[in-house]
Amino acid sequence: MPRSFTSRRELAQHSFHPAVTLLVPLAAIVLQALLPKPLPRLAILDLPLIITLFFAVSRRNPISGTLTGAAIGLLQDTLTAQPIGINGIAKSIIGYISASIGLQVDVENLATRILINFGFSLLNSVLIYLINRRLLGIVDFHIMWLHELLRALLNTVVAIPIFFLLDRARRIE
């Protein structure tokens, strides 16, 4: 019997095995903590952000994207000396927006993935800046925008092969 679809979301919504849902974010956070030790310059990368974006655009569910971003961001905050919630807030917003965009746009396209990763990496830097300056009132918090531009570029370069690798773990509902 032919299958019918009533919405775009039903057309292209993916799910993941629970082990993948749990272990991949954890692996991203562990790698993020381990890599700067031998190579300090790799601290510029943001692997949890890349994983948040992947799960948000793959599931195409704003609620799922929000909760995934919040969980990954909070886990990332527990390893830092900053108050817990800075990365949680930023990645919640990013998960919501990217999942919403995923409903409207074809995110399987390479160009789309490059734009999404570059744009949301910059958005993450802006959100962290606003949280530190406006919410926490840290007046000495400055951002070097060239450095953030470079961070967005490197995140994009690393994200594309990770996206292709994680595509294999998707299950079509």
Added chain:
Amino acid sequence: MESFFSRFKNSLVLITVLLLQIVGLAVQVRRTTDVSAPDAHSISLMRYWVVATIAPVERFFLGFGHNLRGIWSNYADLRHVRQHNRDLEYQLAQLRIQQAAIAEDAIQGHRLQSLLAFQQHYITTTVAAQVIGTSGSDLSRILYIDKGREEGLRPDMAVITPDGVVGKLRDVFPHTAQVLLLDDQTSGAGVLLASTRIRAILRGTPNGRMQIGNLTADSRIKPGEQVLTSGGDQVYPRGLPIGTIESIAPDPDHQPYTAIQVRPAANLSQLEEVLVITGTQTDLPQQAQQDLAVGAATTEAARAAAQQAEADAAAKAAAQSAAQIVADRLPSLHDVTNPNSPESTTPTTPVPRPTPTLRPDRYTPGAAPPATSLTPGGHNPQPANIPRPTTESQPKTDSEPPPQ
């Protein structure tokens, strides 16, 4: 008909999640900071759960890397061990000599300090730890080490390396601890400028630099000056190296103070092993006292040997006779009887000869008779021979007879 909640459930979930996190942030920020517990109990618990999950993985990778390095160093890299051992023994001997030179000053300094009732804290015990991981963010300069409460670590213990101060312990878990590096934006230390002795407060900046920001412009402060711990913050013992001043510029955010950038003495971005100071005391450790005593004894022996050498030289000088001293001081004479004497073989400049006389007369050298044949006031005979001038110098005159 859809209800309000089902229609806007996505936005409502986002707003709820954000509100909860903002409230959590506000609670953490408003809470009065306790020195020994920088986080509330619930926050510490969250951090502990995550660290307890991640730390074993980090230890596994650390052990794996060490085993690989051990295979290389234990078998393939031994060929330079003997030479390295000899170099280290030589360096040790040099250090002992230097120690003897400064031991006297150190002992005098301690005597003066005791007179002033000055309390200084000396490092007595330390715990070595390996760095197993980082925070993963360049906005938060945190390291994780493989020692914790079980090994005697407590929050706010200073962490150092042989090069200088690294930071302090922030959060301590049973088998792991967080090290807050000096260049973290929440870090601070009381410092002292080595040459000018100006006290200041060093803080980390959000972009990972160390900066002194509570000093006004002072011409005495120059780049290259060493920065030491002052001991005033009751965390870092006094006198430990922190870094050197890199640059001095006006601080636009905090006028009229200057922003003094400090380059850290320890390489904070590539740390493998650190020392956690677990114990301090006001007296010198016993080993340091023994080293000072050895150094002082060596200095005393060297001084006695120098005095003995001076006394020997003075006695030798006094043993010389006065005539010898005078003879040494007079100019030396020619010794014509000894052709081998240094004076006779010394080449001398030729004495210039006078030019030959054109018209010799009785006054010409050699024309006067010897003095013994002369009679004062009497008639003296004319000399028989008057030296004739040489032909090359005398023009020929045949008409003039030679004088008699």
